[in-house]
Amino acid sequence: MLAIDGLGFRYPGAPQAALDGVSLQARRGGVLGLLGPNGAGKTTLISHLAGLLPVQRGSVTVDGVPLADSRRANPTRIAVAPQEYAFYPMLTVAENLACFAAAGRLSGDRKRDRIAACTAFAQLERFSKVRAENLSGGLKRRLNLAIALLPEPELVLFDEPTVGVDPQSRAFLLDAIRSLATAGAAVIYTSHYMEEIEAIADRVVIIDHGQVLRDGSLAELLSDGPVVVTVRAEGVDAATLRPFGEVEADGAVLRVRLVPGQSAAAVLAAVEAQGVPIEHAEVGRHTLEHLFMSLTKRSLRDD
Secondary structure (H helix, E strand, O other), X not given: OEEEEEEEEOOOOOOOOOEEXXXXXXXOOOEEXXXXXXXXXXXXXXXXXXXXXOOOEEEEEEOOEEHHXXXXXXXXXXXXXXXXXXXXXXXXXXXXXXXXXXXXXXXXXXXXXXXXXXXXXXXXXXXXXXXXXXXXXXXXXHHHHHHHHOOOOOEEEEEOOOOOOOHHHHHHHHHHHHHHXXXXXXXXEEOOOHHHHHXXXXXXXXXXXXXXXXXXXXXXXXXXXXXXXXXXXXXXXXXXXXXXXXXXXXXXXXXXXXXXXXXXXXXXXHHHHOOOOOOEXXXXXXXHHHHHHHHHOOOOOOO
16 A cells, blocks of 8 residues: 655754665555664654655655645545544543544544444543543553544554553554454554564564665564574573574573574583573574664664
């Protein structure tokens, strides 16, 4: 549905481009996970899709139609569920939905039906008369979701939609977002929680410094790289495992990225040879977090 080709953008007076030749696609029925550290260009990319920034270089098309033309013809075809709470705190849940439905040009039976459907989808029926400012963090996120879905968008952008919610609310939101894709929408999902991306994304794009570093299916990205042996063993000598590969120690947890020709069995045997009991062991390819950290490095990003 969405095709971005060579998108470039530089803010006035900025020393370098916020986006530098970004290309990616989002398909109907799928969830695209968008990852990047602070300052990577994610917000600038989302701002383009939300119609807040003009295309300076490259192209953005929706079903082959330039984004600006598509938004003019159907302004509600793309929706954004932002990280910030996007509703009026002094209004009730029902009043917020009515207000945003009207802003989305819904009226009559269509307006009533969409409010009812989105209220049910976000499971907010019991809270329809509660002022938004009095909702819990999880309920506020669900109200954000319901508002974004009022016009039945074909592409939905989720920007850190689970920040500050409890585990049950997070699980609900992830299931709800996944169901949108299953029903045929195209979904772009940004989060700093790698496990969320692994749970719902079909494809993953990792960007940094305004450029795409990796783009592929989750299975492709996670199968790329060495076998990793993770061992929890109190008192093990990490130096004895270095012949098997790169060793990363985190207290009693050791991660060994095997070099060619070495095996997980050999690592476990070396630990046992030290007389140290193995409390826990895992064998697999690197996680999405490992890949992300190796691509974007470990330096802190403050903007």
